[in-house]
Amino acid sequence: MTETFLCTLIVLLSGMMVVSCSEETVDSGKFQLYYSDVTDIGPSMSMTLYAPTYIGAKPYDFEITRVMLDGAAVQTESFGIDKETGAIIIANTSQLAIGNYALSVACKSAGKHYAFEDIVHVNMMRTVPEGIVATPNKIDVKYEDVLSKSISDLPTSAITTDGNHIHITKYVVANVRHEGELVENDELFAVSDAGVVSFGNKHQNLKPGKYVIDMKLTTAVVDAESTEGLFANAIEVNVASKPLSLAYDPNFSKVEQGTEEPTKTVIPVMVGSREGLKYSVKSVVPANAPVSIDATTGELTLAKNSLAVGTECKVAVTVTNAYGSTDFAQAYTFTIVPLIHAITKFAYEPTVELIEGAALTQKVKAIAGDEVKYSFKDLPTALVGKLNINAQTGEITADKGNGIAQGNYTINVVAENPKGSMTATFTLKVIKNKYLFTYVHWGNNIGLSPVRNYASQYRIKSAAPLVMKVQSTDIQSGVEAEYSIDTKNSSTTDVTIDSHTGEITFNKWQGGKVFMVLVVTTTGKGTSAEVTVKTPVFVHCSKAVKGVSVDYTPFVLQVNPRTGGISNAPTVSGGKQGKFLMDYRRSFNYYNIGGPASHVTGVLKGGVTNTFMYAMWKNYYGSAAVNAGARKPVSYYDNQGALNTTLCYVDATKDCAVQVNANKWIVDQEYANGVFIGQMTFTNDGNVGSVAKGSQIFPLAIWFDTNFK
Incomplete structure (x- = not known):
């Protein structure tokens, strides 16, 4: 029997995020498969993506069942898969068409067949046009200067064109490699809106050696549309130092x-x-x-x-x-x-039990011998990179959120010294985490069905307290959960929650406005197997403003930022036929749920440049000055003829349905995973010039998650 699961964010105590993608499977078990997020490649590049992690029995017999290019099925030999590990192999890309590829993968686990649609995403990018250069393309700097000097006193490189036929509108540091190894660009290097590549705010963390920087550029050749391309090996930075x-x-x-x-x-x-x-x-x-x-x-x-x-x-x-x-x-x-004693005794506990997703520390039980070094022998493939051993002490560890699936594993460890070696064997028994769950749902009161396919959302029409009870969850019977409100990432604090039952009491009222409350549900609190799920719950205070009420149903638009989406048209009561006009205007708020820390919650405001919303406005304006007081990045009327450049807009040609454009909601190369709520204004006189000064409402929330279909 096929069963479909709604995408949900799970945060383990370790901070690891697990995303349960919509899946189709021949049984209703808890097997889940996880690949990393989107990977950018360029023509003629080859690479192997990391093998997936999983929950459940070890998967095998992997195959790619479908390849989609920008939503259409294609045939290509550029993508392969390791049948045993599930690692995606990318090769022979010189003729691969530009675009976003989505790979569907099937595998077996415990004798059952599972299929995962569009679980792997690869972005095939163009190379940048000829004529783009970095000047200089090699920078030499002394390590002591990196440690002691300010950014303004360190050298820079400018990305420019060698003529007037190319215009660069956006610059992003794509990759940084140190001595050939990919490293995270945690403010090591930065790039300005004008394309000047400089040392970043944390340049003191640089190590001696050679760094190579790849740039992602948005360019436009004269009389052509803008395109995004990869400027590989753009700049080499040599941080010079004698041996330290x-x-x-x-x-x-x-x-x-x-x-x-x-x-x-x-x-x-x-x-x-x-x-x-x-x-x-x-x-x-x-x-x-x-x-x-x-x-x-x-x-x-x-x-x-x-x-x-x-x-x-x-x-x-x-x-x-x-x-x-x-x-x-x-x-x-x-x-x-005088003597190094041979190893005569070596053992671990015969059976070591590990709760799925929990941390592990296992010491050697017995050892007799000198100068012993320890190493794994024939470690099961499923444990490679997840189980670690200290070569000096023999202590075996696994991090929290390690992704080791349930089951029994035979572990062989070799103890060796100059006199010989001895092997100890034990069974690692990974048992089910009874605290593991994927969702909590508070239902809705606006007739949306099936309920799990929609966000938890309630529409109220008066200022009375609203009580919302948990309607469904996959928390196991007998497992206690603790509920709380993440006030920092919610749009109101006028709400309480019963920490034991999850019952929410909403006490806020503002006519014509949608609110979001972020609920944090935790099981196994204080244990090594603790699991936390964050769930947004929405309330719409429906009331006529200046005689007009605007009700979207649903009033939460769930959108995958990769693909974009469109809402239903609202029901407008009191609006004059052919005269009612509406557009986004001001008070643009973003609330981070599962995105990186750099996606800072907050309202768009001039002078506050660290928020996600400011970064979105900066993305729109490119090299031009950011106008934080303008509606243009989300306005229909300010972008007629160029609506594909907006982040989103109220479509006047579709009865005010809200369109979210694809691949726009992304900052620091990470897609949005949170909620956007912005003020709209409307007029009933048919005058476009009156919209910006019209009546003010917040009728819709947009919930972003890369796992929404």
């Missing part, structure tokens, strides 16, 4: 006297530029100790020797690069001992 630190972990080892085999160390971690990098032994005490070093990696080797028991062989290392040399005294110590 050298660390072997551990920085010591014991060596049995007279051992025949050479003793090798771990490869050290060096902080400093890697240009011309070379390691050498500065000194050894005692001088006759046969110590050598790998000049490329820094690995030390103590050869066969006749050193006396108790000798501490102390090694100083010199590290040289293109910017200088640094000596590191006592970088490593070999200690000669």
Whole structure:
């Protein structure tokens, strides 16, 4: 039997966000599959996306069942999938059409077949037009200057065109790589509206070495529409430094006297530029100790020797690069001992129980032997990257929200020293998290059915208190839940909630306005398996304003910001036929539910530049000055002939249905996951010039979530 689930945001105690996508499955179990968010690629790029995480039994036999390009099915060999792990393989993209690809994936789990529509999203971008350059495209800066100087005193690079045929309207730092590895651009670098790339507010967090910056640009060739493209390898920033630190972990080892085999160390971690990098032994005490070093990696080797028991062989290392040399005294110590005991005993608890999604710390139960190093042997694929081991202590850990599915796993750990090795085996038993749930719903009173397909929403027509009770939830019977209101991200504080039952009492009244209350539901509070779900609940105070009432049904428009959407037309009572006009005007509010911290809740206001709404206005205006007092980014009448440039608008040609444009509600490369409520004004005289000064209402809320269909 096929069952459909509504998308819901789950926040585990660890802070991991899990999104349950709408899915079709042959049974009604709790198996769920999760891929990362949208991935940007360019022509001729190849990559493998991370394998998905999941809840339930380990999935297998993956296949891609459908590929959609901007909503239409296409045939392409550019996307493949690892049948065992589910990792998406992207290759042969030189002829791949530009656009947004949505991949549907099917798999099996515990003998059952599951299908997930449009679960993987890939944005195939154009390369930027020829003639766009970064000047300079290479920046050299001393590490000490990065630490000590202000942004204004550090060098910059300007993204420009070499002629007048191309116009750049938007600049975004797309990717940052340090020595070839992708790193998060947490204000390390920034770009201005004029295309000047500079060091960011947290540039002191930069490390020595080479950074490569990719830029995402919105450009327009003369007489053509704007397009978005990737300017790969736009700028190279070389943060130059001599070797600053050298660390072997551990920085010591014991060596049995007279051992025949050479003793090798771990490869050290060096902080400093890697240009011309070379390691050498500065000194050894005692001088006759046969110590050598790998000049490329820094690995030390103590050869066969006749050193006396108790000798501490102390090694100083010199590290040289293109910017200088640094000596590191006592970088490593070999200690000669009479005997290294072989490993004769090694064990963990035979069965280790882990609650699904909870953290794990498991120590070695018994060990007898010296100089032991620990490692996994044949770790199950489903645990790779989720289960960790300390090579020095053997302690095994997993983070909260680790994504390890229910089931029994055989774990083999090897303990090894110069005398040999021993393997310990135990069973990791991952049990169901009884606190796990996906939704709470308060229903509606406006006849919307099926109820779960719509937001919790109530329309009231008077100033009496409104009581809303929980109508449905998948919290297990017998599990206690704690309910609270997130007042910071709600549009009113005139509301109370019973912390045990979830019963909401709404005490606010303002005619013609929609309010949103963000309810936080927590199960297993205080335990390692704690689960939290955030649910917006909406109330519309329906009342005629200047003799006119405007009622959208539903009055919450649920929109996927990737694809956009349109509301139903409202019922307008008291409006004059052919004379009623309405548009967005002012008081534009955004309330963050599940977006990143940079999507700051707040109202659009001049001088307040850190809010999500200000960033949206900035996206609209591009390189032009932001007018925070203007309605233009969401206005129908200010954009006739260019409605595709707006964020959203009240469509006068469709009886005031609200249209939300696709791929507009995105900041810091993260789509909106929250609620937008803005004031509309209307007139009954048919005069477009009267709309902006017309009667004021807030009749509609727009709820954004990338999992809405």
